[in-house]
Structures are given as structure tokens and as C-alpha cells.
Amino acid sequence: MNRFDITIIGGGPTGLFAAFYAGMRGMNTNIIDALPQLGGQLMALYPEKYIYDVAGYPKVLAKDLAQSLIDQALQYDPSVHLGSKITDMQIRNDEKAGEGKPSRYFILNTDDGQTHKTYSILLTIGIGAFAPRKLKLDDVARFEGKGIDYFVQDKSKFKNKRLLIVGGGDSAVDWGIHLHEFAESITLIHRRDRFRAHEESVKQLFNSPVDIKVPFEVKAVHGNSNVEGVTIYNNQTNDEEHLEVDNILLNLGFVADIGKIKEWGLNLIKGDIEVTSKMETNMPGIYAAGDVTTYPGKLKLIATGFGEAATAVNNAKAYIDPSSKAFPGHSSDMEPPPGSK
Template sequence: MVAKEFYDITIIGGGPVGMFAATYARMRLAKTQIIEILGQLGGQVSALFPAKKIYDIPAFPEITGTELIAHLKQQVEKFEPDIFLNERVESFTQITGGFEIKTSKRTTYSKTIIIATGAGAFEPRKLKVAAADRFEDKQLHYFVKDLKAFSNKEVAIAGGGDSAVDWALELASIAKAVHLIHRRDKFRALESSVLALKETKTILHTPYLITDLSSAQDKLCISLEKPRSAEKKELTVDHLLVNYGFASSSKLLESWALELDHHNIAVNAKNETSIPGVYAIGDIAAQADKLNLMATGFGEAPSVINSALLRIYPEKRQPAHSTQLIKKFEAAQDN
């Protein structure tokens, strides 16, 4: 029988807090994996408000979501945890030595688990036209993985909320042309963002619905129809980015048999859940009088990592400061 290969720490969730937790875990030389349901790191920050300015991150007077995730990604990649994207954790079960974790793609094993799923698992609301599946991850996108992919391209964005307007503002300066399609005349985004949008060369298509997609040589042809009208038109672009929002569900969380506090995970002062060896940090972890800020989650991460490693390796000394950690990591890499 082949022996099971265990990670020391499995982090469920690849948002800002999960990314920093993985960085710190690897600084402590823990065998670490991140499992993220979305197709990119960054969680809700990347998906929901990439262009918005964030003001509660230490050392940054202000920083956009995109910039913050870029810094965190650069940091975590330096320490090389295993990262698995587009993968959902379906269940985990206590076994000898830790946990058996079943995902949508595989079975993996871990001595401890840290849940850092933010406000919970969520998935994009997809474009409901018959041909959409054919173009997904090719010319139809629900996330922006790399802005450079849209450089000097004609891009259509569907949606009328903050995320759609934010991406239009981001792409306006690098794309050949940006088209924004919304089913209403008015946008739901922040007034200041909409005002900034109107100062760009973004072409607005309102009120219009997308009714079909088709190929036009190497281009994507988008069929548009005005609601309650016979008026139709065609739009030909290189890429379509759909921002119809995200659907969040607590059903999966409930299936993990953890004690919950409303729709969050109940934890004690050490961020331990009702299952020994399973921890929760960030917005998903419910504690009395807790402030749900990213800064709070960043602070919880090192304490929980140290607690998890003390559980696994009780003989190991706790580190005094980060300089010791980086020296140990660099020495291990050289060996």
C-alpha cells in the first residue's frame, strides 16, 4: 500500500488572508497548499472590487484591489506553496494523521486545515445564452487574470455594477476600444466611478441584453436586443467580460459539520473551530466584537499557523521575528 502524502497545512481560500497565511506557513517551512474555488488568486478582492481603493492596509496610504493582490501574489510565489485553482473542497474527514480532503478534482491529505474563505464560497453568475459554454476561457471571461491580454484589443463588458464599471475604467487606457453593455439606462456603481467612466472613451450600450454569441472569423460576435423593443444590433469584439455578480452559498459550509454562528464559522480565541485541527481566519471566522477588516485577518494568520505547527510538531520552537524565518527558508532552499 502506498503511504499517504500529507501536507502540514491546507488553506481553503486563496483571497488576501489565505495568500498571506500560505506565505507565513512557507516561511516556517510547512508543507502547504492553497485550494481556491475560483480561477485566480485574490478571492473577492479580485473578483468584486479590483479597481477600488483600499485604505486599511498598513504601510499603504491607499491601494487598489488589483495592486494589493499583485503584491500578495508576488510575495506568496516567492515562498512556493502548492496552489490549486478552479477546485472546490467538497468534504474533509478526520483520519489517522490528519484529514482526508475530497475536492472537485482529487483526494488530498493534510495534518491541519485553515479555512480562509472570506464571506463564503461564491461563483460568478454566468451569461445565460445557448452558445456561452463554447467561448468560456477563450473569448468569454468572468475574471481578468492578466490585464495585458486585453491590450490593444476590442473588449465588451457586460454588467452595470461596481465591478463592471471598475473593469471598464481599468481597461479604458490599454484596450483599443471598450464597450459597456447594461440592461438598464442607469448604472448601479458608485456615482464617482460612473462620472469617471463618462470621461473615458468607453462606448455605452444601454439598455441592451445579450441574446446570442457567435464566431466571426477570429472575433466574437455579440447579438444585442433592447428590452421591450424589436430593436437589435450586432457588436464584434475580441473579448467579452461578464460581470453579472456572484452567487454565494453557505450550503457547502454547512456540509462540513462545523459549528456555525449564523453563516460564519464559530471559533474560539485561538481561531480553533469545533473540529480539532481545523481553524478559521478572516471574515468567515465569527468572534464577538471582531472587526471584519483584511488587517484583522492578516493578524490572525501567523498566530493560527504557529498554533497549527505547534500541534503537529510540539518540539519546535516558535520564531522570534521574521528575519529568523526568512533566513531559515533561504537556507532550506539552498540545501
């Protein structure tokens, strides 16, 4: 199995910029994220919000910043594994390691049964692995992938389908706006009268053909092997309605958890990973950057995550290849990235 020079756990803004830098330093790079998409909090929590404090952008939508970071990161063609959460880590010694390679490497295991070998690790896991918040109803698990979805990877899946969207945040509202051209019909329910989504998007939703019902919640999902219908109820009056639907898209937000990485033996301070000014953790070969780290004066911002990513990757480069300097030189003096447009 291929041993990566660096495995970046977490494809948020910090991990993406780190992947670019690792590519620029000629490192064989692997990115792993628990979500089915790259972008971290930017894509999962606030894709439609403007960000005003990223250097070089007077203002930028979170989803546009994420896309630019993805484009930049993929120029050196890293391996990308999505929908895969890192759980365990083992350290192995290899006295026969090749010239210029450390005699120690790591084996990483994921919750979907994959194994990755790597000479160094960069933890850019933010506030932890995101998982979609689920409905606490008996039949939901049975219908996952059989009509119940949490993410939209292919809009055509909903072509000519009767769709129920559940939620009141940016994702629910955006999918209401963007899927009604594909679906035969869309009903959107939200348990509150007020939506949490961007004001302009909510206006657009109310001007669309989507049937909006508030304050409604799901009571039961029906069907044999696939979803065939749903009972919803008004949580003020308890009035029930039965809807015949083919698909249900649950956009109820995310829960985040650092999970088993807490048990690796890293120094943690109030749940954050303690790092040095080189972004080293207490475990040689394991670096950390971005929201998950702590040191005196730490600020949890995208801007600081970028600087930390560059520091971490360049020091990881010098760790795996002691003949390399940490300072990368100036990118303006280098060959353009192979994927540069």
C-alpha cells in the first residue's frame, strides 16, 4: 500500500490550504474528510453567508471561498477520500525505510473500513467530524438511502419525484430553491415560523412554487422497501396531514465530535490540541492546525488557519525529509502548479 508523505485529516479551509502547500512542496498528499464534500464549516454550516475578513477578499460567499480553496488544493492532484471518518491510529517502525524517509510511519483506520499509511499526519479537524443531525423516529434508519437523504450529490436523482424537504436553515432553503426545477413537487416543512437561512434566500423560496408548511414536523415515515409517504403534524395544533412523497431530504444541521482522536495520546487543553510554534503536537510526526489547535494567543479564524497550515506543512516536510528546509522559498519564483489554469 502506498505510504503518503502527509495525510491531512479534515478538508476545511485549513486542510485545503495545507493540501495546496503540501503539493507545492512535492509531498505525496492524502486528504480525508468525514463529510461527502470538501469545505468544512464553510460548506456545511454557512455556505450562503458572506465572509469579510479573509485577506484579499473585500467580501466572499463562504461557498465561493471553499470552491477557490478546493481548486487551489487540487492543482497538485492529492488523493481525496470523502465520507470517511478517521478513528484509530497506530505507529509502526520500519528500519528498512527508504533513503530520506523516516523510520516510523502511521497507520490510520476509518469508520468505513479503509486503512491509510502515512509518514506524517496533519490534523485540521476543526470542531470535529460532522455528521448530519437525524430525526429521532423509529423508521428513519430503515429508509436511509431508500428515499431518505441528508446530502444532495446528484440533483437528477429528484427528477420528476415528489420531494419533502425538512429544515429551516440555508441548506433546506437552498435546496428548495434549486430542486423545484427537477422535482415534480416539493413540500418544505420547518418546525418554527421563522427561518434561520439567509434573508434573500428565504424571499426567493417564498416566491417559488415550493409548498411551505410551518410550524410542521415529521411524525412517521411510511413505505415498504422505499419511502412512499409521510405523516406530518402542526406542532401548535397537533393537526396531522398525510403526504405521498418519493424522497425526503433531511437538512437538520450537523453535530460535530472529535471522537476517538481524543484517545491518541495528544496533549489536549479544554478539548483543543496543544501545538508548538511549528504546529507540532506532542507526538513526533503529528501536526495540527486551524480551529482544533490551541497555543497562547490563539484565534479561531480562517485567516489564522491559513498561516498555521503553511507552518505545519513546511515543518512536516522538514520532518519527513531532514535534507529539506522548512522555508519553502517564494511561490512566485517557482514553476506554476501542474493544474494551474
